[in-house]
Amino acid sequence: MTNSGMVYVLIFVFIAGFLLGVIVSSFMRFFHGRAARELAENQMEMAMSRLKEAFGELSVQALSRSTDEFLKLARSRFEAERQATSQELEGKKALIDQKLEEMASKLENVSRLIKELEKDREKKFGELAGKLSEFSIQTAELARTAGNLKEVLASSKARGQWGERMAEDILQAVGLVEGINYKKQSQTANGTRPDFTFFLPRGLVLNMDVKFPFDNYVRYMESPSEQEKESFAKAFIRDVRNRIKEVASREYIDPEQGTVDYALLFIPNEQVFSFIQEKEPGLLDEALSRKVIFCSPTTLFAVLAVVRQAVENFALQQASKEILALFGRFKAEWEKFLDRMDKLGKRIKSLQDEYDSLVNSRRKGLERVLDKIDQERAMQALVKEGANKSLEEEEGAEA
Incomplete structure (x- = not known):
């Protein structure tokens, strides 16, 4: 039973008790004597019986209502818990899948490393076998050299040559x-x-x-x-x-x-x-x-x-030191070269100025003379053309 159902029951009990007290008090004042008391008791019993029936019906209703509310609340909480549990399981499943993928990747790396180590081990064993073979040859050579050394050390002249x-x-x-x-x-x-x-x-x-x-x-x-x-x-x-x-x-x-x-x-x-x-x-x-x-x-x-x-x-x-000396000589020659180049540049600039002056002033003067010559030639051509026309007109008039 929920808290709201208990509240309803307590309210009902309080009201019923209050009504019962009022009824009993009224009957006690109204009736006097034994008969009155018996009648009052009978009515009291009837009221109590009705009160019990009403209380029972009300309790059943309150219990039913409380049960419905409890079931609704239980369903709501169960659904919330189910969703939370489902979400948690989904998260754990995703985490487990991620961990499994990481483990698979690490296992693959370990497997590849083991294969590489195996190859390297085979290579190292091969190299070791080769080194042991070389060492055996060198040991034999050393023994032979030691024998030769002993022979060499036996002679003073041979020791000097050795x-x-x-x-x-x-x-x-x-x-x-x-x-x-x-x-x-x-x-x-x-x-x-x-x-x-x-x-x-x-x-x-x-x-x-x-x-x-x-x-x-x-x-x-x-x-x-x-x-x-x-x-x-x-x-x-x-x-x-x-x-x-x-x-x-x-x-x-x-x-x-x-x-x-x-x-x-x-x-x-x-x-x-x-x-x-x-x-x-x-x-x-x-x-x-x-x-x-x-x-x-x-x-x-x-x-x-x-x-x-x-x-x-x-x-x-x-x-x-020789390179530095050469650099010093080169620097001196380079400075001389730059000085001569500067002088040559100044001369070229002077010639350019004279050339520009010659081109600009003399050329314009010559062009003016040529323009006048062209004008004179044009005037002479016009005069000659006019004279020819006059001559032709005179010849036509005479004819």
């Missing part, structure tokens, strides 16, 4: 050309003969020696005893130190004769270079203090690359 060959390969890799960037076995003014002499800017040179004491290092590598190895290692370090002193005292470093303040000592093997650093780390600093720079194949490449870049930069700087 060091020179290694140095020449590095020079070629850097891009240096003999006779242009460096020279070999060239005697200096002091009588020394460096293995390589590099040409630097401003007439300076950098000397390099490639002869290195490997005898005790070879004995160290071949010795099976740790005690002997230690002895040969110390002897090798002593040989290297003596070689540093020898290079420093050979006048490879002579700024008065045009050399730079350092000389290079080439160690044609990375393993030997690492061995020196491991056994005697301070030896490199000692060499630098004597202005001798140790160079392994890798560091020699870097040093010579810097040398080449410095030479090229200096050449570029010199060329830039």
Whole structure:
């Protein structure tokens, strides 16, 4: 039952109670005694019966009306809820469809990525197999080279030739050309003969020696005893130190004769270079203090690359100066050219003015003379024509 139905029932009960009280009061005052009371009670019962019937009918009507209103309200709310639910379901359906499309697109991208990764994996495996094959070949080549190296290190003369060959390969890799960037076995003014002499800017040179004491290092590598190895290692370090002193005292470093303040000592093997650093780390600093720079194949490449870049930069700087000088000369010649052109332009303008004056004044004067001549010729023609007519008229009169 709705609120409006309850209100109707309460109003009806209130009215019925009020009427019942009025009726009872009236009967009690009108009748006296027992008979009056009995009559009043009978009438009261009848009134109550009618009131109950009326109340029942009114309750049924109110309940029916409330039920109708409740059903209408329920239908309205149900319809609103149904529409809201339908709209919500449609929105969720659209969202689900959108999510499904996004998932399908992402799955397609993932599938394409997996295929690309699979192709790339096959390619990488192929490249890896090729690299492993190359590595196997290089390992065999390295073993063969190590055997050859052992044979080379066994001979002092062969070691010198091998060091020179290694140095020449590095020079070629850097891009240096003999006779242009460096020279070999060239005697200096002091009588020394460096293995390589590099040409630097401003007439300076950098000397390099490639002869290195490997005898005790070879004995160290071949010795099976740790005690002997230690002895040969110390002897090798002593040989290297003596070689540093020898290079420093050979006048490879002579700024008065045009050399730079350092000389290079080439160690044609990375393993030997690492061995020196491991056994005697301070030896490199000692060499630098004597202005001798140790160079392994890798560091020699870097040093010579810097040398080449410095030479090229200096050449570029010199060329830039020459270009600037040429620009200065060009500017001077250009200014002279502009001055002559200005003078020529002024002369041409003067000639143009004279030409215009000649054309405008003289031409008009000549045209006036020609006009007068034309007028005279026209007058003579008219006179001649008149004379001819008079002559013809006279001849006709005589005839």
